[in-house]
Amino acid sequence: MLQILSTKQLTTRFIHTGARILNKKEMAVRQASLGGVDVDLETKTNVEKLKRGIAEFYDESSGIWEDIWGDHMHHGFYDPNSTVSLSDHRAAQVRMIEEALKFASVPEDPMKKPKSIVDVGCGIGGSSQYLARKYGTECTGITLSPVQAERAQALAAAQGLENKVSFEVADALNQPFPDGKFDLVWSMESGEHMPEKAKFVNELARVAAPGARIIIVTWCHRNLSSSEQSLNPDEKKLLDKICDAYYLPTWCSTDDYVKLLQSLSLQDIKAADWSEYVAPFWPAVIRSALTWKGITSLILSGWKTIKGAMVMPLMMKGYKKGLIKFAIITCRKPE
C-alpha cells in the first residue's frame, strides 16, 4: 500500500522548524531540501497513479451515484439507533453539513459569516451549492474529475446558482489559489483520498484567511494506543481491500489529524467520532445497490464502480469492529 512520507515523519519536521503554516514559496524550498526523507521517483509515480485512479473512478461512477442518491456524495447524519427510510437520506445528508458547521462554530451573523468558501474535493457540487445558498456568498469547488467538475457546473446552473459557485479541475495537494483566500475551507469526505496528509492539511491552512474556519470530515482508522506502533495485521488487511477499491492511500487516525493541525499552530482544534451518527448509511447504500435500478446501473457503469459496490460490506465490517471511524476535525486559523 502507498506509504508516502508518513504523517509522523512530516509532522516531526514541521515541529522542528517551528509552528508555522508554510506559504507556497516556503513549501517549494522545504520540498527541495528534504534530505534523506524525500519523495522519491517511485513514490511520485504512485501518487500520480492514485490521482488518475481517483479521477477515473469518479468519472465513471458519479453518474450512477447521482441517479440514485442525488448530488450529495457524503454520509447522512442520523439519530443513533433510528430506523431510516430511503426518503430520509437526503435530509440526513443536509443535516451532516449543518452539524459540521455547528461543530466548527461557523458564525451566521451577517458581519462575521464566511464571504468566500472553498470546497476541497467537491464531487458534483452538493456542498458547494448548499454553502453558497446558506451564506449568500460565492463558493468554489475543486475535484480531480473533469466529469464531476462539468456536471457540478451544469447542476449549479440548473439551480440558478451559476453566479455563486464555480468549479475547477485541480489537486487538493496543490490548490491553485493564493495564500489566505477563503473564510471557510471545507473538506467533506475527501481527506481519505489524500496521499500526503501533512501536505493536504498544510494546503487547507495555507488557503485559509486569518480567522477562517477549516472543517475536515473524513474516514479515519481508530486511534492507536500509546503502546501501539500501528494497526494489527488483520486490521491492515481489511483496510487494504477497501483502499484498493476506492482509490485510497494509507489511512491515518483522527489523532494524526489533530497533531498536524497543532503543528501548524491552528486554534480551537476540535475532533469527534461521529461513527454512531452515520451507522444507517452503508446498509442503505447496499440496499440501494441491490434494487433493480441499482444492479442494472452497476452493470452498465463499469468495473471500477462494481468493485466499489462490492467492497461496501467491508466498510460496515470496519465500522462494526471499531476500526473505521467517521471523524470530524475542525479548527480556526489565527487572526
Added chain:
Amino acid sequence: MRLLTHNMLSSNIKGVTNGFPLRIEVEKVVEKSVDFNPDFLKNMFAKIEYKALVEASRIMGYAELPDHAEPSMLESDDFLRKFHHALMELHLEEGTLVCPETGRKFPVNKGVPNMLLHEDEV
C-alpha cells in the same frame, strides 16, 4: 469561467514566486446574464484584485471598466453595473490560462479550468 473565478486562481508550479494573475488567451467568450446584486458586489470588491479584473475584462473584449477604482465608487450605480458585468457576466468557455512566470498553459474547456500540475511541476 467567470472573471470572479479567474481573480482567485493562481499558478502553483514549483519555484514560481508570483503566479497571479494568470494571463488569459481567449478562444470563446460567452456573455451570460446574471441578477444584479449590489450587496454581493460591494462584499466582493474588497476581496478581489481590481487591476487583474480590469486587464482580464479587456482581454475578454470589455473595455468599459475604469483603470482604477475606489470603494467610494461603489455608490455609483453606473460603476456597479460595469463592475457587475465584468466580474459576473463574462465567461471564458474555451481558452487558456497562462502562468505569468513560466508560460505554462492551463486549458479551460466548457468553462472549467484544469489546474492540475504535471509530476515535474510539484
